[in-house]
Amino acid sequence: xxxxxxxxxxxxxxxxxxxxxxxxxxxxxxxxxxxxxxxxxxxxxxxxxxxxxxxxxxxxxxxxxxxxxxxxxxxxxxxxxxxxxxxxxxxxxxxxxxxxxxxxxxxxxxxxxxxxxxxxxxxxxxxxxxxxxxxxxxxxxxxxxxxxxxxxxxxxxxxxxxxxxxxxxxxxxxxxxxxxxxxxxxxxxxxxxxxxxxxxxxxxxxxxxxxxxxxxxxxxxxxxxxxxxxxxxxxxxxxxxxxxxxxxxxxxxxxxxxxxxxxxxxxxxxxxxxxxxxxxxxxxxxxxxxxxxxxxxxxxxxxxxxxxxxxxxxxxxxxxxxxxxxxxxxxxxxxxxxxxxxxxxxxxxxxxxxxxxxxxxxxxxxxxxxxxxxxxxxxxxxxxxxxxxxxxxxxxxxxxxxxxxxxxxxxxxxxxxxxxxxxxxxxxxxxxxxxxxxxxxxxxxxxxxxxxxxxxxxxxxxxxxxxxxxxxxxxxxxxxxxxxxxxxxxxxxxxxxxxxxxxxxxxxxxxxxxxxxxxxxxxxxxxxxxxxxxxxxxxxxxxxxxxxxxxxxxxxxxxxxxxxxxxxxxxxxxxxxxxxxxxxxxxxxxxxxxxxxxxxxxxxxxxxxxxxxxxxxxxxxxxxxxxxxxxxxxxxxxxxxxxxxxxxxxxxxxxxxxxxxxxx
Numbered sequence: 044x045x046x047x048x049x050x051x052x053x054x055x056x057x058x059x060x061x062x063x064x065x066x067x068x069x070x071x072x073x074x075x076x077x078x079x080x081x082x083x084x085x086x087x088x089x090x091x092x093x094x095x096x097x098x099x100x101x102x103x104x105x106x107x108x109x110x111x112x113x114x115x116x117x118x119x120x121x122x123x124x125x126x127x128x129x130x131x132x133x134x135x136x137x138x139x140x141x142x143x144x145x146x147x148x149x150x151x152x153x154x155x156x157x158x159x160x161x162x163x164x165x166x167x168x169x170x171x172x173x174x175x176x177x178x179x180x181x182x183x184x185x186x187x188x189x190x191x192x193x194x195x196x197x198x199x200x201x202x203x204x205x206x207x208x209x210x211x212x213x214x215x216x217x218x219x220x221x222x223x224x225x226x227x228x229x230x231x232x233x234x235x236x237x238x239x240x241x242x243x244x245x246x247x248x249x250x251x252x253x254x255x256x257x258x259x260x261x262x263x264x265x266x267x268x269x270x271x272x273x274x275x276x277x278x279x280x281x282x283x284x285x286x287x288x289x290x291x292x293x294x295x296x297x298x299x300x301x302x303x304x305x306x307x308x309x310x311x312x313x314x315x316x317x318x319x320x321x322x323x324x325x326x327x328x329x330x331x332x333x334x335x336x337x338x339x340x341x342x343x344x345x346x347x348x349x350x351x352x353x354x355x356x357x358x359x360x361x362x363x364x365x366x367x368x369x370x371x372x373x374x375x376x377x378x379x380x381x382x383x384x385x386x387x388x389x390x391x392x393x394x395x396x397x398x399x400x401x402x403x404x405x406x407x408x409x410x411x412x413x414x415x416x417x418x419x420x421x422x423x424x425x426x427x428x429x430x431x432x433x434x435x436x437x438x439x440x441x442x443x444x445x446x447x448x449x450x451x452x453x454x455x456x457x458x459x460x461x462x463x464x465x466x467x468x469x470x471x472x473x474x475x476x477x478x479x480x481x482x483x484x485x486x487x488x489x490x491x492x493x494x495x496x497x498x499x500x501x502x503x504x505x506x507x508x509x510x511x512x513x514x515x516x517x518x519x520x521x522x523x524x525x526x527x528x529x530x531x532x533x534x535x536x537x538x539x540x541x542x543x544x545x546x547x548x549x550x551x552x553x554x555x556x557x558x559x560x561x562x563x564x565x566x567x568x569x570x571x572x573x574x575x576x577x578x579x580x581x582x583x584x585x586x587x588x589x590x591x592x593x594x595x596x597x598x599x600x601x602x603x604x605x606x607x608x609x610x611x612x613x614x615x616x617x618x619x620x621x622x623x624x625x626x627x628x629x630x631x632x633x634x635x636x637x638x639x640x641x642x643x644x645x646x647x648x649x650x651x652x653x654x655x656x657x658x659x660x661x662x663x664x665x666x667x668x669x670x671x672x673x674x675x676x677x678x679x680x681x682x683x684x685x686x687x688x689x690x691x692x693x694x695x696x697x698x699x700x701x702x703x704x705x706x707x
Contacts, residue, residue, distance in 0.1 A: 079239050081231040083153040089234055091321035092227075096152045098331050102357055103364070104145035107131065107383040113376070117420050125168040126372045130380050134159075134172035143174065147213065148360070150177050152325060155215035155223035158193070160205060161371060169372050172211065182212070182221050191221065213367050226324055233320045259297040326356045353384060396479050396537035403472075404544070406430055410471050417478050430468065459705075465549040466644050466703035469542055469629060473621040476538045480621055483530045484613035490526065491579065492605045494519065499598040509591050513584055520580045524572045532568050535624060539564050542625045546632035550706050563631050567624060575616075579608075618699050626693035626704055630664075633706045639664055640707040641693070652677035653685050654702050661707050667692050 079085075086092045108130045112121035121127055129135075134143045147157035154177040162171040181194045193205040193212075215223035227234065322329050331352065361382045368380045399416075402408040411426035421427070498519070502512035544554040556564075582604065590600040633641065645658035656677040662668050667690035669675065675685040675696075685697065694702035 079235040081227065081235045083225065083227045086153070086227045086231075086234050089317075089321070091318040092234060094331075095321055095325040095327045096149050098327055099152050099325060099356070099360070100145040100148040102352075103148045103360060103382075104141045104143075106361075108140065108144070108380055109383065110378055110380050112378055117415060119420065121378055124373075124378055125164065125170060126368075126378070126380065129169060129172050129372075130368065136171075138174075143172065144364075146174055147364075150174075151213055151215050151223070151360070153225070153227055154178070155217070155225040155228075157211075157213040159211040160195075161209050161211060163209075167374075175210075180210075184221075208371065211367055211371055213363055230320075230324050233317060233324075236317055261297075328352050328356075357384070396476060396534065396541070399475065400472075400537070400541045400544075403430070403475075410475060413475050419478060422474065426471075462549065462642075462705045462707075463644060465545065466705055467646075469545050469625060470646055470701060470703055472541050472545060473538070473625045476534065476541070476621050477617040479534045479537070480531075480617035481613045483534045484616040486530050487527055487575075488609050488612050491523070492609050495583070495605050496602060499601050503598045509587055509597065512587060512597075516580055516583050520576045524576055527572045527575060528568055531571065535568055535571075535620075536564060538621065538624060539628045542628045543632055546629040547636075550633060550636040550638060552632060552636040557635070559635065560628070560631060563627070567627060571620065615698070619695060622695045622701060626695070629704060630693050633704075634664055636706075638706040641668075642705040642707040643668055643694075644703045644705050646701050646703065650700075650702060651697075652679045654696055654700060657696060657702065669696075 087096065110121045110124050110127040110130060111118040112124070130140060132140055134140060138146075143159075147159065150157040156177045158175040158177060158180050160173045160175055161169050162173065164170040175195060179196050179198075181196075183192055183194055184190060185192065191207050193207070193210045194202060195205055196202045214220075215226070217223040319329070328351065361384065365379075365381060369376075373379060399408065399413045403410075403413065406429045409427050409429050411421035414421055414426070498512065498515050502508075502515060539560065540556060543556060543560060546552075547554045583601065586600055586604055587597050590597045630641065640661050640663055643657045643660040645654045650658070653675055656675060657668065660668060669687055669691040671687060671690050673687050673691075675687070677683075677685075693704050694700050696702060
């Protein structure tokens with residue numbers, strides 16, 4: 044053992060050093076050729092290193108890390124497993140999962156190794172995960188059997204041995220499979236050069252005389268004169284704040300301009316080069332550490348560069364973490380942990396919807412394939428059917444020979460079945476978009492809730508009143524529609540394009556968004572926004588007035604209501620608007636194609652008795668299926684009736700209705 048290591052160990056045992064990376068421990072670090080001592084902590088004072096480590100740490104920690112249980116087809120979140128809470132929420136009683144994973148990633152980026160001790164409960168499952176600083180643990184092998192073990196040293200110098208099954212050990216790049224190499228130690232010369240350049244620049248600007256020239260004296264001057272000239276220059280020109288002032292010379296003194304030393308030494312270029320060097324070490328694109336000079340190195344835009352960062356930088360680290368976690372925390376492969384990289388990889392909802400639409404229409408993806416990619420369970424065996432683009436029929440029927448000639452009645456029956464298949468395809472497309480609509484609605488409700496909760500804190504105190512809150516509500520909901528439309532319009536448009544294409548195929552029309560369809564979509568978006576805003580505004584004002592009349596705490600009542608919005612509204616919007624918009628788009632297409640009649644189609648056993656009562660009803664293209672104030676009764680629902688407050692031009696008939704319309 045080296046003398047420096049012995050001294051540090053001796054001082055640690057006696058409590059003189061709380062940490063081995065303190066100022067005295069760093070005193071023994073061998074300086075680089077630039078004269079700067081570089082270790083894992085001093086390297087963080089170089090902004091490029093700090094930025095790269097920060098980007099890697101927060102990117103890994105920002106992704107959700109749930110535990111799954113494998114099913115015969117698909118998977119489900121295994122919230123019952125003890126490791127779920129440790130990885131997704133809180134690994135121990137002191138830190139969150141985000142802090143735990145970001146710290147481990149920082150250890151990996153600096154020391155090349157990340158360690159955590161696993162505590163087990165009485166049932167043999169993991170109960171806690173505790174970070175171990177990499178400078179306090181050392182892997183080794185026994186002399187007799189060569190078995191792996193981990194030697195841990197506490198701050199007071201005491202040690203203990205941990206068996207491999209009790210240690211999470213994520214290795215960086217290594218050469219022996221037992222310990223990773225420290226990126227800082229391997230590249231200390233380059234990092235030291237960057238730190239030296241920073242120190243030189245700081246010293247130059249902090250105390251340098253910035254005249255940028257030389258004063259020539261024609262003859263010999265007395266010491267007092269030279270001293271006075273120096274003092275005058277120091278007082279008037281030394282320091283960054285006094286640079287570039289005018290200098291007046293007397294008695295034949297001459298000024299000669301000189302080049303700036305840092306420019307001659309290519310100081311600025313050197314600093315940029317060292318930033319690039321650090322980014323290369325960590326494989327982090329320059330734009331993520333705020334260096335935009337070469338921002339197109341991984342693609343023709345930021346989106347492509349971010350995709351490159353995920354696939355080439357973060358994905359290997361994610362796999363590294365996942366394999367070690369799955370190996371140490373789960374008894375078999377029934378359970379496993381997996382990072383959800385969608386937050387980094389996924390494009391916006393419109394781009395995803397367009398991609399799924401294309402892949403579905405060429406037969407590459409089934410409904411279940413799309414749902415799996417959106418982390419949703421399959422809808423059943425019928426969701427595995429793939430469709431080919433010619434007539435959008437099941438792929439296993441695409442090559443089936445045409446059946447023999449049938450009588451007119453059979454042909455009519457088959458024609459209805461074909462139209463019903465078209466309705467089924469539209470219904471499935473709508474179902475696949477519900478998660479997209481739900482995501483957009485969640486964003487709307489989340490912002491709405493946050494702003495309302497802030498408002499009730501401001502308006503329901505001793506200085507303000509119910510009237511002031513109502514004024515805020517009116518002002519807020521005059522501006523909020525712009526945000527609603529920005530969030531929901533991409534989802535509306537993508538679904539409209541998908542349904543338009545399917546409906547056009549059903550009636551032999553040209554696919555594509557026409558000018559008429561664009562106008563309809565704008566009107567529909569505006570109508571939805573008006574309905575949403577009217578509902579929110581009306582509920583808030585009515586609830587506030589009612590609570591005041593009944594002597595209830597207005598703020599508490601409103602908070603309860605917006606919590607209910609957050610829980611229920613996204614799903615309600617997703618269910619109702621996919622059916623409403625999809626049906627309206629299909630009807631618009633049918634009208635443009637010259638269809639004269641529409642048929643109501645209940646979607647089999649999934650529909651209620653009222654929808655089954657409507658099944659098969661045919662009306663003219665401009666007629667409502669049910670007029671306003673009509674009352675609908677259904678067999679099996681005796682004593683109940685459906686009272687309508689508006690004409691029913693197309694589904695939905697009621698909340699969460701999934702019926703369709705057919706061209707007749």
